[in-house]
Amino acid sequence: MTPAWVLHPDITSDRSRRAAGPALEEAVALAAALPGLEVLGSSVVRLPKPHPGALFGSGKIEELKTLFKEQDVELVLVDGPVSPVQQRNLEKAWGVKLLDRTGLILEIFSDRAATREGVLQVEMAALSYQRTRLVRAWTHLERQRGGLGFVGGPGETQIEADRRAIDDQLVNLRRQLDKVVKTRSLHRAARAKVxxxxxxxxxxxxxxxxxxxxxxxxxxxxxxxxxxxxxxxxxxxxxxxxxxxxxxxxxxxxxxxxxxxxxxxxxxxxxxxxxxxxxxxxxxxxxxxxxxxxxxxxxxxxxxxxxxxxxxxxxxxxxxxxxxxxxxxxxxxxxxxxxxxxxxxxxxxxxxxxxxxxxxxxxGDRREETLHLGFDEGRKRAWLFDKALVEDEIQDETGYTVRVRWSAKDARQFETL
Incomplete structure (x- = not known):
């Protein structure tokens, strides 16, 4: 079990901020939903506005560092957005791993997705999230790499190569997802006939x-x-x-x-x-x-x-x-x-x-109605039977006299056929 601590930054200048108590309670419940975590405690941290470099002020960072060391915390979950720079600086200051709200929800979704479509969607979401964190998080990776010209070519920076790799994975996942979505739409079309x-x-x-x-x-x-x-x-x-x-x-x-x-x-x-x-x-x-x-x-x-x-x-x-x-x-x-x-x-x-x-x-307000369908209106007749709307039917030399029980919505759909 990974010992974790939950922090909810209560930013007083944010007009859309949620009530701190229920927000922290929900954040702890989110953490509890992820297997392998042991939530040791939680705190609300009030601050007038986020510090661009480290989210919190230096005094609060030192205070929390002491707390995390005493509690042997290995993972800090911040209930809110944390920029790549803030994440790197806080992890360095506290000596822990850090996940923001988006990262935590992605972890939970990844753990829970059961269908092929769900798994693919989580992977795509995680890659999109990871790609945004390449912008500043890895600017210190300025190493260059050479090559034979077919993998990015000489002089491509590592961050560009990483971004290219993620984009390739996203393209591949989208192709797989398109196939799954087509199958799903076929299932939905089949259900529509029921x-x-x-x-x-x-x-x-x-x-x-x-x-x-x-x-x-x-x-x-x-x-x-x-x-x-x-x-x-x-x-x-x-x-x-x-x-x-x-x-x-x-x-x-x-x-x-x-x-x-x-x-x-x-x-x-x-x-x-x-x-x-x-x-x-x-x-x-x-x-x-x-x-x-x-x-x-x-x-x-x-x-x-x-x-x-x-x-x-x-x-x-x-x-x-x-x-x-x-x-x-x-x-x-x-x-x-x-x-x-x-x-x-x-x-x-x-x-x-x-x-x-x-x-x-x-x-709804279902009503009975009698329709006359010619022999050339087989599609409409089949639709009525597919929707189980037919109460009675009599065939004569001109076609079918059909007694239906339906709603106004059914009648409108029938008119469009």
Missing amino acids: PYPIVALVGYTNAGKSTLFNRLTGAEVMAKDMLFATLDPTMRAVKLPNGPDVILSDTVGFISDLPTELVAAFRATLEEVLAADLILHVRDISHSATEEQAQDVRDILNSLGVTETTPLLEVWNKIDAMDDEVREATQARAERSADVFATSALTGDGLDALLGAVNRILE
Whole structure:
């Protein structure tokens, strides 16, 4: 186990800074999510603005050096961005390894990615991150190397060669990822022919999405009390009580200040949300920063282009973690809104009401209608059967009289065929 210490720089001049207490708590939870680390302690360091060369002032650096030496700390995790120069100077001053928030999240993603696509995306994100750190981090590597002219040529600096090697790896990874994404899109196209609506679970990391997914599907998705327990989207067909079959999708947990490299890399894992007929926004309503977490999720959904036309229900999860008085008040608040449901995925409390609402939204105001299709409209007829909308059909000499039960959305899709 590597002894580690977590630091949260609370920069008072940063208007967008998060509350120091919950931010440090989340940073410690991030560290705990990485196997092989033993978090010995954590600290909030208040400073008016970051020092360009070393992030912290010289006095604070000396104070922390003494602390780390006494505790035998080998790794310091800084909950925020650290420039290559700052990282090099702090590592030299403290005699430890240092990871910033982006580096730590990349390590966790690398450890958790399970599918081929997830692994490739993590590798690409890590290389993009590493490439940015070549700019200043390695300017001291001024050695030149010669060559035969086909590997960079004589006179190429080491940093240029390293950057070229990373670019070559990125090109190779993109090619592999393109193949995987094509396969994925074929699977999605095949699912589109199945008459199942998609219900996507989204939410801040550790909100309880995977626990809810497991309870509804009986699947064994990794559902631990740690950040980023699920990275790759998991999908299962589920029969709703007194309702339709649906495809339930569990997605990667959102987090504030997600590294830009990962926002791009994991966009594909959230594509299921874009295709969803209904979104369930799962919140840990017992968390002290639940409102801030919910806003982070909304911001990311907006950035992904999830339109307001996609129905969304808020699932206020983990009411079992509250004391009786707070839980009753929370349930009363939820009951005042038609789109909010107080639940416990762990105990099952509140799930019947939630599933009833899911049912109503997906079934919609379905109506029966009779259509007449000519023999030359086989494509339209096949589509109706594929979507399981046909209640009855009679064939005569002019074609088919088809009785369907469908929603307005189905009718609009049918008109475009």
